[in-house]
Amino acid sequence: MTTRHSVDLCVIGAGSGGLSVASAAAQLGVSVVLIEKGRMGGDCLNYGCVPSKALIAAARHAHLMGAGAAFGIAPAEAKVDFKAVHDHVHAVIAAIAPNDSVERFTGLGVTVLLEAATFKDASTVVAGDHEVAARRFVVATGSSAGVPPIEGLADVAYLTNETVFENTKLPKHLIVIGGGPIGMELAQAHRRLGSEVTVLEMFEPLAKDDPELTSVVLDAIAADGVVVRAGIKVVRVQPFRHGVRVEIEQDGETVKVDGSHLLVAAGRSPNVEGLGLEAAGIAYSKRGIEVDEGLKTTNRRVYAIGDVAGGLQFTHVANYHAGLVIRNALFRLPVKVDASVIPWVTYTDPELAHVGLTEAEARERHGDIRVLRWPYHENDRAQAERRTKGLVKVVTSRKGRILGASIVGDHAGELIHAWSLAVSAKMKIKAMTGFVAPYPTLGEINKRAAYGYYAPSLGNPWLRRVIRILAKFG
Numbered sequence: 001m002t003t004r005h006s007v008d009l010c011v012i013g014a015g016s017g018g019l020s021v022a023s024a025a026a027q028l029g030v031s032v033v034l035i036e037k038g039r040m041g042g043d044c045l046n047y048g049c050v051p052s053k054a055l056i057a058a059a060r061h062a063h064l065m066g067a068g069a070a071f072g073i074a075p076a077e078a079k080v081d082f083k084a085v086h087d088h089v090h091a092v093i094a095a096i097a098p099n100d101s102v103e104r105f106t107g108l109g110v111t112v113l114l115e116a117a118t119f120k121d122a123s124t125v126v127a128g129d130h131e132v133a134a135r136r137f138v139v140a141t142g143s144s145a146g147v148p149p150i151e152g153l154a155d156v157a158y159l160t161n162e163t164v165f166e167n168t169k170l171p172k173h174l175i176v177i178g179g180g181p182i183g184m185e186l187a188q189a190h191r192r193l194g195s196e197v198t199v200l201e202m203f204e205p206l207a208k209d210d211p212e213l214t215s216v217v218l219d220a221i222a223a224d225g226v227v228v229r230a231g232i233k234v235v236r237v238q239p240f241r242h243g244v245r246v247e248i249e250q251d252g253e254t255v256k257v258d259g260s261h262l263l264v265a266a267g268r269s270p271n272v273e274g275l276g277l278e279a280a281g282i283a284y285s286k287r288g289i290e291v292d293e294g295l296k297t298t299n300r301r302v303y304a305i306g307d308v309a310g311g312l313q314f315t316h317v318a319n320y321h322a323g324l325v326i327r328n329a330l331f332r333l334p335v336k337v338d339a340s341v342i343p344w345v346t347y348t349d350p351e352l353a354h355v356g357l358t359e360a361e362a363r364e365r366h367g368d369i370r371v372l373r374w375p376y377h378e379n380d381r382a383q384a385e386r387r388t389k390g391l392v393k394v395v396t397s398r399k400g401r402i403l404g405a406s407i408v409g410d411h412a413g414e415l416i417h418a419w420s421l422a423v424s425a426k427m428k429i430k431a432m433t434g435f436v437a438p439y440p441t442l443g444e445i446n447k448r449a450a451y452g453y454y455a456p457s458l459g460n461p462w463l464r465r466v467i468r469i470l471a472k473f474g
């Protein structure tokens, strides 16, 4: 028997974006149906951010055991119990899961349906035995690992982000197809936990970031012992002994790479299948659901947010989208997505973080720009921690407006916050010099980079020296 619901808001997908919309709307007294076909929490909690960061944390501990010599602490070989690492990863998921649970959302007054949702028409969604009519819909169905058309791939048992965190035995030799952030994070983590790791990348690894900074990460990953083969073509994959053989073309030669496990991390595909988007008059392509600058689809009562809406695919983007939809759908406020203020972080060691324009983008758009740099090795805290590899690079307009910043180094993901604020508040570089930074902190690197704006414009060497001294004490 069909149960009918008539509500203000129907949210499809209980991941980062959908949960944020549903909880905010429910707390504002709006009637909400939330539909989820898999696990509450979506990719981020179950197969993405959370397990990957938990695995990276375990890998860092293993690595640090062998990295104490410079501090006078004898290096020890880490003995990794991979089943226990697996359990740690799942304990972290379990610790966070209550925030995203059916119980929590039911408690907020949300009707949660654990079913697959399909549009029946422009204003009705069917989910199992339920039919939901709503004033507004939000599609937040996320994305899945893209599977490249490689000969033989379907015949081998390959891993994706949905299965790799289920491993209870350490892969002996993990081959990773894809040198993007997900591939590189997992490659380094597995290497540090004891796997041999080979990354196969068609273009350049971490190609979305500034090569001046990615080179620092790539050197560190190579020093850890990860083999990165870039500029290659994967020709075919086949089962080999108890594992897998990947045939690649590199510099005109065919090379065979044999491993015990294969991880496919070659991009993401938006989850649009089975949603009945045609029935609802919602246009989409393989890049995702088409949305306007206010996240509305071609069906004016339906919004699409997060990974399924194409664009940058991060949890904080899905949350940002959720905030915009709440403002527009519930308060009728005009909203406009501004992708230029979105930061991102790759959680390799060292971390790589970015916000705003890169140097190349800034030159193209603004022509005359200033590029400011400050290296970690000039920072006292970095010296004390012996974490001196890295730099902050800031791009400003000629007049000092902060256009973008990139950081590679320890805690880059934390240090980028200041620049994210600066970019989104359209601040000038002066603001980044006009506060007192506690000593000794890595954050002083940001301030020192900002002072660099003033130094070269001063012809007088004495004044340049004064600026350098002020930067140190100010």
Ligand SMILES: Cc1cc2nc3c(=O)[nH]c(=O)nc-3n(C[C@H](O)[C@H](O)[C@H](O)COP(=O)(O)OP(=O)(O)OC[C@H]3O[C@@H](n4cnc5c(N)ncnc54)[C@H](O)[C@@H]3O)c2cc1C
Binding pocket: 012, 013, 014, 015, 016, 017, 018, 035, 036, 037, 038, 039, 040, 041, 042, 043, 044, 045, 047, 048, 049, 050, 052, 053, 115, 116, 117, 118, 140, 141, 142, 143, 161, 182, 271, 274, 275, 305, 306, 307, 308, 313, 314, 315, 316, 317, 318, 347
């Ligand atoms: C390995 C990995 C590491 C990552 N690390 C980070 C990180 O460190 N930081 C970061 O910001 N981002 C990270 N991401 C990206 C992040 O996970 C996603 O950007 C984020 O989860 C997107 O949120 P979403 O709400 O769009 O989709 P999701 O969180 O994926 O939620 C979508 C939900 O919709 C459900 N669904 C799909 N179709 C239907 C249907 N027809 N009916 C009902 N339910 C449906 C799915 O089951 C899923 O639960 C990572 C991703 C991966 C894969």
